Amino acid sequence: MSQSNATKEDHIEVKNTTCYMCACRCGIRVTLKNNEVRYIQGNPDHPLNNGVICAKGSSGIMKQYSPGRLTQPLRRKQGAERGDNDFEVISWEEAFEFLENKLKELRKTDPKKFALFTGRDQMQALTGLFAKQFGTPNYAAHGGFCSVNMAAGMIYTIGGSFWEFGGPDLERSKLFVMFGTAEDHHSNPLKIELAKFKRKGGRFISINPVRTGYSAVADQWVPIRPGTDGALILAIIHEIIQQGLYDRDFLIQYTNSAELVNIDEADDEQGLFIRAKSKDLDADSCIDPQNKLWWDRHENSAVETHLQSADPYLLGEFTLGAEVTTREGKQQCSKAGTKVKPAFQLLVERVKEYTPKWAATITGIDEETIKQLAHEMGITARDQKIELPIPWTDTWGNEHESVTGNPVSFHAMRGLAAHSNGFHSIRSLAILMTLLGTIDRPGGFRHKAPFPRPIPPCAKTPKGPEGVKPDTPLAGMALGWPADPDDLFVDNDGEPVRLDKAFSWEYPLSVHGLMHNAITNAWRGDPYPIDTLMIFMANMAWNSSMNTVSVRDMLKDKDEHGNYKIPNIVVCDAFQSEMVAFADLVLPDTSYLERHDVMSMLDRPISEYDGPVDSVRIPILPPLGNSKPFQEVLIELGSRLKLPAFVNDKGDRKYRDYPDFVINYETEAGSGIGFLAGWRGKAGEKFMKGEPNPNQWEMYEKNNCVYQYHLPKSYQYMRNFNKGYLQWSRKHRLTRFAEPITIHVYSEVLQKFKLAAMGKRQGKQPPEHLRERVKTFFDPLPLYYVPLESQLTDTQKYPLNAVTQRPMAMYHSWDSQNAWLRQIHAHNYLYVNPKTANASGISDDDWIWIESMHGKVRCQCRYSEAVEPGTVWTWNAIGKGSGAWGLSPKANESQRGFLLNHIISEELPPNHEHKHLSNSDPVTGQAAWYDVRVKIYKADDQHNQKTWPQFKTHKQIPGTVKDKPKWFAFFAGLDKFKGGQS
């Protein structure tokens, strides 16, 4: 071998940090040779990935040395138009001056006019803090267009969720059922666990219209028509109840199934739980008071829940008597004579019509298979019980000698979430998991700190326009968790305060905002125009916008005076993305290997099932060119704007830089809670809570950039009701209360919105045109309805569903600049079942049109037997704008790749409810990416080997590499591109 290993003179270093080639956040070890990255490997000592890595993580080198990297702050040239990529280099000082002046003025006049939206941001703790301090309600990250249905559907039901908050315990599970997941955030850990699970003989079922990736290794693939999982899950629930395969004890003890619901239609409290006595709770409290009733079979009357002696009914209808039995003895019943039913009875009635036969016609899955799924789940849960000799105590003081569990676990992601009926599908799933008795139990679903949280969690937005005041921080969080209609962020007319209309009657539980509507709304000036739109790490001129062609036009649209409708656009990106072209000011971010970062407990930490974990990134290379971490930008701006959190009493800058901020910032003076949970206290002796520790960074660095806390075994399970855990969690300020988090099989929160819509509730009322909508979709019990877009589409004309999937080797639009990854996915095809294609006379490889009622795209067809015939799909975000990302205008990505977003609309067709309703879930505002209905047909000109639409070529911009190598051979520590120049 000629090229020998490192010679003596080579300077070799190995450093630990955290990967950010995706949001999974694996620990990595980076070997540097003469200060160049030679090798990136998984850190074997990291709790998340145990040494493994993925295709993206391994290609970090090519991200680092990509010619598409931004290296200079840029300003759109005088006279140049947005979209033209005509920029001039400016200094950071000029950039800061501009921002300082602009933002100062906006903050002084109308802070709403500044909107900060961030994409796959892993520092919402900081970006959110900045927005709040600034005083704008217009802040959100990707959640709204990503998977808020998953978060809300589950958190409003079980107090935790999949996504980054919890997952399946595959170590002990026997049956694992995965809905609609192609890759997900927990990429490496899920793969590690899935493989172990399969090796020890676990059975894996995947429910997905497409069979790739994970589904490929499933023991059973259940192809389903997109958007119909709700029907399937409800039918499974039907069958499980029918066969008595539910975990009765679990339902009674830990859920509100046995709790009595007022069913008196004449009563304004119809559909709410009957309460024994109204404990006086402070209005803002977010606990779910334990004062509801059961119907006890021994006393044959209502008793307070969890009475030791009680044995409640789950089924039946009862009439309240004059008295109820409480722990304190008999008490007058204020609702005597009221008809009540246990919540479970209502669920049974709800799913009565949802038979497997019914679901078969909707889902395309035959009745037998649906029953088989139900039986398998039920029987496995019932007959393969796990018992761990771990004693624990529940919140009612009962001591348990062991932790038991039913080894059926689930995972679900955007296949369920990205539909306008996703909230209810996901709530159904959470209820199914609950019926099987699998919540935070071995072999089932497990929470990750800081979850479980109260249902709903405590954080709230301001409740009206008065929460937004000049020169004042926002009076609440920009994003919160409404518990009832009065928590909505609306004005007196019920109209939204936020630009994206989150927390309005249109999407009341839009807990992650509706970033996908921000640009359209700002452009239209509905609810109001804004002045400055700052976008961080989101490619909103491309893959995170629906209806991309129009959105790009909106970004450069002008009013009658020739001024841009969105006057200022500031973009912080690390690459020359499509979005950069529309910026007036470009802030070049560093790469992940060049900055400090925090995966904070205040945001979405990397916690494990057995306790909280947070982690950091430590720079191992200096920033490239003039790039600057966005964190530093925010600290600098916060200081210049004198936002209270960033300056001291005298108004002087408080933090030198971001690392300094991370160490010293506390949520409130002396709260002891900061961005990092580990090694707090003067000498690092405390965790979660404690004074700032000046050496915190060093301690993380020494510990693989991770702080991990293992809860005592007895605190690791049943955490919704685990006394020890809840107290521990309160003590360490993960939660405010130690009250049990009863599982909401029946959702009173939703019922409160429904009551408001029915005019049965005091307080905030929906505008008339939305009453019906709120009444329909705010149902305390799960329901199935056809996705909204399908309801409004001629499905004869557009018979197919079109969806996208994540390729494992690419992260959104990030990786086309990556010379290695783009060799794996250089362009994309539309995958079509041969039967479907044949019916339209389309052959494999043909150029075709895919058309929805919103637009059409020209692309190439690829046959696949692994897709349900009513579905077509493609890999997400492979297609690119020509010339963007440092690629040649002839690159495959732009010439043969395509973006499905062009045919997906951000708004529903105008209908009776509203002219401009978002194409989103009516409960959560989740973008309904996968609702789009399409037809496909063969393109006339087969010789034209190009996709459509095409966009004006992005010019190379200052600061990016101009002469890209025609070839290279990367070899760290030598001249890195030993290639020819083009």
Add this chain to the structure above:
Amino acid sequence: MKQYKTSKQLALVIDLNVCVGCHACVTNCKEWNTSGSAGALSDDNPYDKDPTGTFFNRVQTYEIGEYPKTETIHFPKSCLHCEEPPCVPVCPTGASYKREEDGIVLVDYDKCIGCRYCSWACPYGAREIDEHQKVMKKCTLCVDRIYDTDLPEEERKPACVLACPTSARLFGDVHDPDSEVSEAIREQGGYQLMPEWGSKPSNHYLPRRKQKVKHSPEELERVDNPLKKEDYQAEDSAGPSLDDVTSW
């Protein structure tokens, strides 16, 4: 043909039962090898049309059967380090060789004249000429890792093996009957690719294994069926009963 007798034969065993086609092994291999002793592995048109480059390991996808009985197989393939490697004897320079000590098939880049003949002689398409160094390259079984005593013992494995998140890639001596790989081949039906050519690939593949269940109807009938607890009859206790209409 020459019989290659090696006491030890290192190899990879790929478990198709768990491979999810993530390509981690592909790019990690590239990454390790490009700045290691097999490097630098060149890439052409890295930012232009039809990017292409030298990779030692590729992951392919196959679909088997017709909808809905479709199986999707992810299929990683690198040099199989054949026991009777047809690529070796044809090499006119001796640049291609099979190591006696561990059976690894290697190319000596200093001897290789880049005639490509060995790549014609490999039925598996496992060799790739480096278009710029003009020598033949291929998977080295990470020979520059597995004996590197500077690395901790547990890391003396091929880069792709360490990277693989599903541990679908096992590494070891297939001649040692007690090794993990031999055991896996024996017990899980490990097989070789294109056995028809007698090249005896050392790398083996483990087939898909499916867990199936069948519940008998009796399993649905149980005394502890919780529905039996919900025998609440209060509503039906009004109206006439047998007591009212019979007289005996």
Add this chain to the structure above:
Amino acid sequence: MQPAFSVIFLTTLIGMGQGVFLAIYTEHVYSVLNVVQQSNNSQFYVIGSVVALGLLVLGLFASFFHLGHPERAWRAATMWRTSWLSREVIVLPIVMFFVFVYAVLHFFEFNIVLITFGSIDVNLSLVIGAVATLTVFALYICTAMIYASLKFLQEWHCVLTVLNYTLLGSASGFTATALLSFYTQADKFNFYLGWSLVLLVLAFISRIASLYRNRRLRPISTVQTAIGIRHNQIKQKSMGFMGGAVNTRDFFHGKTRLFIRSIKQIFIWLLFIVPLCIMTLTFYSPSYEMIGLAMISMYLGLLAERWYFFADANHPQNIYYQVIS
């Protein structure tokens, strides 16, 4: 396979060179044996040998374009025990050496008689020529075996490959020699022409036989054996990369079936039918133009034949590289 022009030129040129030598040496032997009229042909032997050498050198030169590192080409001689390529590399210079010696002997008319059998003088050049002839045949075998020895290239793995290389090389060599002899050795013209015709007919038969054989080949490797899964419907969906790789560049000709079929027709006409017709006519009315035309047609046909030879071979590795996406 993707035909490489360096290899096409190499094999056709050296094949012809070898054939030229065989032609002159055959005539040499015949004249020694008095089968043909004896004359002092030394000058023509020199010309023939030089032409043969020239073609061999040209072929060798072309082969260098196939090598990534021609400066190390000498190394290719080391593995003669196992590698036909190595053997070719060794035999080729040996052929050149003996042809050269043969030419030198004739040039200096250095004709020591070694033994005499009756009226037949066995002189040194005759012996050297015999040795050269042996090496020429060895070279045909080596060259052809480079291809024929690859057993999974079923189209090549056959004695017909060796026969074809030998016959086609000889036929083209004899024709070239006929051309050479038109003015300088007019009396031998028909001798060379006759042999050319015979060899070309034989080559035609043998090449058609191999075409026939190859058409009936059933691939032994299938996608089933390639990935080890038994099912009658297996389709590749992705080869793992999209912009192509050595595997798609070196092993696929990337041409349409129609193109391939046309090349086949072209070589059958240009290499066999046209020259056979012209050469038959030439018998009756010898003309420089005619034989020249036959030669040109033949060489072009030969290039097409060799191109087709490579394109026709279906490498089993191709099973792994069917589909991008």
